[in-house]
Amino acid sequence: MFVFILILIIFSSSFVNGADQNTCTPNSIQKNTSTILSNLRREMQNEGIGIYVIFSDDEHGSEYTQLYDRRRDWITGFSGSAGIAVVSLRTAALWTDSRYFTQAEEQLDCANWLLMRDRNPGVPTLINWLVSEANQTALPPGTTTVFTTTSWWTSANTALKEIGKELRPVNDLVDRIWPAGERPNQSQNSIVTHEIQYAGETVAQKLNRTTNEIKRRGATTTVINALDEIAWLFNLRGSDIPYNPFFKSYAIVHANYEVNQPELFVNLSQLNTNQHPPGVRLFDYSMFWSRLNITATDTNISRIWVSAKVSQAILSLIPNNKLLLPLSNSPVQRIKARKNPIERKGMQDCQIRDSIARMKHLGWLEQQLNDGKSVNETQSSEQLLVYQKQQVIFQFPSFRTISASGDRAAIIHYSATPDKARLITKNEVYLLDAGSQYLDCTTDITRTHHFGSPKNLEKRAYTRVLQGVLDIADAVFPTGTYGRSLDHLGRMHLYRDGMTFGHGIGHGIGHFLSVHEGPQRIASAYSQYEEALADEMFISNEPGFYKPDDFGIRIEDDIEVVLANKSTYDNTQYLRFNTITLLPYERSLIDVTLLTNAQLNTINQYHTKVAQVLEPLLSGDEAALNALRSRTARIDLPSTTTSNSPSSTTTSNSPSSTTTSNSPSSTTTSNSPSSATTSNPPSSTTTSTSPNRAFMSISSPSLITFVLILIHLF
Numbered sequence: 109m110f111v112f113i114l115i116l117i118i119f120s121s122s123f124v125n126g127a128d129q130n131t132c133t134p135n136s137i138q139k140n141t142s143t144i145l146s147n148l149r150r151e152m153q154n155e156g157i158g159i160y161v162i163f164s165d166d167e168h169g170s171e172y173t174q175l176y177d178r179r180r181d182w183i184t185g186f187s188g189s190a191g192i193a194v195v196s197l198r199t200a201a202l203w204t205d206s207r208y209f210t211q212a213e214e215q216l217d218c219a220n221w222l223l224m225r226d227r228n229p230g231v232p233t234l235i236n237w238l239v240s241e242a243n244q245t246a247l248p249p250g251t252t253t254v255f256t257t258t259s260w261w262t263s264a265n266t267a268l269k270e271i272g273k274e275l276r277p278v279n280d281l282v283d284r285i286w287p288a289g290e291r292p293n294q295s296q297n298s299i300v301t302h303e304i305q306y307a308g309e310t311v312a313q314k315l316n317r318t319t320n321e322i323k324r325r326g327a328t329t330t331v332i333n334a335l336d337e338i339a340w341l342f343n344l345r346g347s348d349i350p351y352n353p354f355f356k357s358y359a360i361v362h363a364n365y366e367v368n369q370p371e372l373f374v375n376l377s378q379l380n381t382n383q384h385p386p387g388v389r390l391f392d393y394s395m396f397w398s399r400l401n402i403t404a405t406d407t408n409i410s411r412i413w414v415s416a417k418v419s420q421a422i423l424s425l426i427p428n429n430k431l432l433l434p435l436s437n438s439p440v441q442r443i444k445a446r447k448n449p450i451e452r453k454g455m456q457d458c459q460i461r462d463s464i465a466r467m468k469h470l471g472w473l474e475q476q477l478n479d480g481k482s483v484n485e486t487q488s489s490e491q492l493l494v495y496q497k498q499q500v501i502f503q504f505p506s507f508r509t510i511s512a513s514g515d516r517a518a519i520i521h522y523s524a525t526p527d528k529a530r531l532i533t534k535n536e537v538y539l540l541d542a543g544s545q546y547l548d549c550t551t552d553i554t555r556t557h558h559f560g561s562p563k564n565l566e567k568r569a570y571t572r573v574l575q576g577v578l579d580i581a582d583a584v585f586p587t588g589t590y591g592r593s594l595d596h597l598g599r600m601h602l603y604r605d606g607m608t609f610g611h612g613i614g615h616g617i618g619h620f621l622s623v624h625e626g627p628q629r630i631a632s633a634y635s636q637y638e639e640a641l642a643d644e645m646f647i648s649n650e651p652g653f654y655k656p657d658d659f660g661i662r663i664e665d666d667i668e669v670v671l672a673n674k675s676t677y678d679n680t681q682y683l684r685f686n687t688i689t690l691l692p693y694e695r696s697l698i699d700v701t702l703l704t705n706a707q708l709n710t711i712n713q714y715h716t717k718v719a720q721v722l723e724p725l726l727s728g729d730e731a732a733l734n735a736l737r738s739r740t741a742r743i744d745l746p747s748t749t750t751s752n753s754p755s756s757t758t759t760s761n762s763p764s765s766t767t768t769s770n771s772p773s774s775t776t777t778s779n780s781p782s783s784a785t786t787s788n789p790p791s792s793t794t795t796s797t798s799p800n801r802a803f804m805s806i807s808s809p810s811l812i813t814f815v816l817i818l819i820h821l822f
């Protein structure tokens with residue numbers, strides 16, 4: 109599942125309209141927001157602001173928020189995870205990205221709201237629109253700074269400065285108008301200790317490592333608002349945020365933590381006294397702001413390190429001369445990302461449990477289809493949960509399962525709803541992207557299946573994606589390498605066929621924390637907050653290919669960064685990956701003729717290992733064993749390709765690379781089945797063999813234009 113999204117926006121001639129200027133007629137799903145808006149505007153005027161911006165974030169910049177915090181959803185009626193609402197005294201608009209256009213068209217109260225299809229031609233950016241509205245409004249614009257990121261605040265203010273305006277911080281106005289009877293209750297479940305047998309390290313050890321880092325940078329104190337960092341640092345877990353074992357909290361940690369003990373802010377009635385972490389001063393959650401103010405004005409505290417992701421509310425309380433600048437990642441993030449030995453063992457062990465659940469589910473699904481019973485996407489994900497729950501110390505899914513059949517698999521962030529769930533059939537691909545939270549780890553695994561005879565293009569795309577997975581897993585690189593330098597390895601084989609995909613290849617994975625964590629990642633775009641890969645980190649390896657309205661492929665393994673050898677030349681430490689996921693690939697979707705000999709060997713070795721580990725653990729479940737055995741049986745080269753098999757050729761990785769311009773193997777004669785073109789795919793004018801059809805249809809500019817946009821969702 110993804111976090112860094114290169115969104116593929118597809119414009120066809122019927123879909124180039126810009127902002128939706130009230131062309132809709134309200135439907136029955138759409139909520140009538142007239143009263144909400146008039147109440148909000150009344151509060152805005154009371155506060156002396158003319159425009160109010162409502163984000164979907166909670167106070168902690170959480171990836172998932174609890175229902176109580178879904179202010180933007182309630183104000184607009186739109187429930188997609190990404191969207192920002194702007195209400196002025198005369199109009200209201202919602203910005204969302206292409207993943208959510210359809211959902212927003214359905215849900216947004218179009219009598220009162222403009223739908224701003226972000227990055228479509230003719231659609232103003234939120235900040236440009238804010239400036240032009242503010243230019244015509246006497247009262248200043250405002251936001252609630254606990255929900256506003258410092259980076260947004262800074263860019264908006266920079267733009268507003270040109271018209272002589274400035275954002276005004278205001279209290280949470282939605283809070284004032286959301287009737288208690290309509291608002292979901294806050295989730296405030298018990299907070300419990302994350303036992304040392306799973307955590308592998310005491311709070312004191314973690315504080316020591318964190319404060320060493322703080323001292324190294326010359327800071328005296330850090331202020332933390334990220335919920336995963338607090339849960340990790342204090343060995344505590346909660347259950348207030350969907351898919352994440354988190355509880356709302358802040359922390360202030362001083363470099364001299366043994367004398368000046370760290371301050372932890374939680375709802376004290378959620379934390380039983382016998383669960384109090386040792387050596388920590390506890391305060392009620394509501395005390396955070398006054399304690400932060402005291403910290404910020406304490407003359408003994410000279411340098412405060414905050415993450416670039418803290419809210420503007422926090423930043424605004426810290427005098428500029430006390431900030432560690434430039435803002436960077438929190439000191440906890442990198443330490444947490446490099447797992448200790450117990451955490452690493454947990455991450456590896458639970459992959460086996462998760463794979464057992466996945467194989468039992470796969471066996472069940474295959475059995476249903478063979479028996480002619482129909483299974484829809486929702487039912488399939490519900491059944492997966494049944495098997496996940498059978499695994500020891502399973503807690504809950506780590507994100508909403510993506511269970512997608514046929515053309516739905518092409519929708520990257522698809523989430524099936526029971527009433528519209530599609531059937532899983534033997535004639536189409538089935539993509540299952542699911543993850544678990546166990547007490548000893550977090551997982552995130554994707555497999556794309558086919559239960560009948562896949563089309564050539566599906567096989568070709570699957571194999572190209574798989575080659576990317578294998579080449580990433582096979583990478584060797586010196587310490588200090590950033591994930592962005594490896595991204596190409598996951599796409600190179602797809603590129604040979606003119607294919608690519610609109611998301612990153614890898615995100616860090618937490619340890620019974622968030623399924624997405626930094627500071628490492630594998631994605632091509634530059635981010636100033638990306639940090640180099642290091643041993644003991646875990647990351648996903650998930651290339652894909654999506655052909656809209658037809659099919660989608662994604663394969664995702666979880667991998668661990670481990671030490672390779674040191675260079676015998678200059679003693680540089682090298683790193684490599686270790687794939688920890690143990691789940692077979694889909695044999696029926698593999699086009700062996702595209703693989704190099706080395707790739708084929710890797711698959712066979714992997715399947716041997718998967719079978720060895722899982723077979724004994726699945727005994728008694730014939731359906732699961734069948735599903736396992738049929739997929740892990742040795743794959744041989746087809747006899748018809750003896751003369752042009754990958755093993756017969758060169759050292760080049762590319763049996764299918766046949767162009768003279770882009771392949772080191774160009775001087776060899778390759779007879780591989782895909783060697784149809786004699787030029788680079790983009791300029792190919794040759795009679796196309798079936799493998800090239802995919803590229804031709806996608807590249808045809810008269811039909812579709814692809815625009816690649818980087819959205820940094822963190």
Ligand SMILES: *[C@@H]1O[C@H](CO)[C@@H](O)[C@H](O)[C@H]1NC(C)=O
Pocket residue numbers: 134140141142143219
């Ligand atoms: C929405 O509610 C307002 C106030 O209750 C009402 O005047 C208006 O007619 C409603 N709009 C629609 C489309 O039902």
Ligand SMILES: *[C@@H]1O[C@H](CO)[C@@H](O)[C@H](O)[C@H]1NC(C)=O
Pocket residue numbers: 239240243271
């Ligand atoms: C702001 O309004 C003034 C006066 O109407 C206009 O001249 C100016 O171009 C506007 N500026 C922007 C940035 O819209």
Ligand SMILES: *[C@@H]1O[C@H](CO)[C@@H](O)[C@H](O)[C@H]1NC(C)=O
Pocket residue numbers: 292293
């Ligand atoms: C919210 O809490 C109140 C009391 O604190 C309770 O009466 C009410 O039923 C709860 N609402 C929901 C939706 O759980």
Ligand SMILES: *[C@@H]1O[C@H](CO)[C@@H](O)[C@H](O)[C@H]1NC(C)=O
Pocket residue numbers: 312313316317320
């Ligand atoms: C804290 O870390 C330092 C540096 O790694 C180490 O020397 C020291 O023993 C540690 N102290 C404790 C109490 O763990």
Ligand SMILES: *[C@@H]1O[C@H](CO)[C@@H](O)[C@H](O)[C@H]1NC(C)=O
Pocket residue numbers: 296297375376377378
């Ligand atoms: C703290 O949590 C308890 C439930 O554990 C809840 O009843 C109480 O209202 C919460 N207090 C605050 C200030 O939110």
Ligand SMILES: *[C@@H]1O[C@H](CO)[C@@H](O)[C@H](O)[C@H]1NC(C)=O
Pocket residue numbers: 397398401402405
């Ligand atoms: C912070 O403390 C100072 C005095 O120490 C006080 O003037 C100011 O109002 C406080 N700010 C907040 C937001 O509490």
Ligand SMILES: *[C@@H]1O[C@H](CO)[C@@H](O)[C@H](O)[C@H]1NC(C)=O
Pocket residue numbers: 406407408
């Ligand atoms: C600053 O440190 C000194 C000496 O350690 C101490 O006496 C003083 O109380 C501290 N000041 C504050 C505001 O904590």
Ligand SMILES: *[C@@H]1O[C@H](CO)[C@@H](O)[C@H](O)[C@H]1NC(C)=O
Pocket residue numbers: 484485486487526527528529530
């Ligand atoms: C899909 O299956 C679920 C669970 O069995 C069921 O509730 C739902 O109605 C089904 N959806 C459709 C469209 O048939």
Ligand SMILES: *[C@@H]1O[C@H](CO)[C@@H](O)[C@H](O)[C@H]1NC(C)=O
Pocket residue numbers: 672673
């Ligand atoms: C490391 O070096 C040893 C001995 O030189 C060699 O056998 C081994 O294959 C190397 N390991 C890797 C991962 O390159």
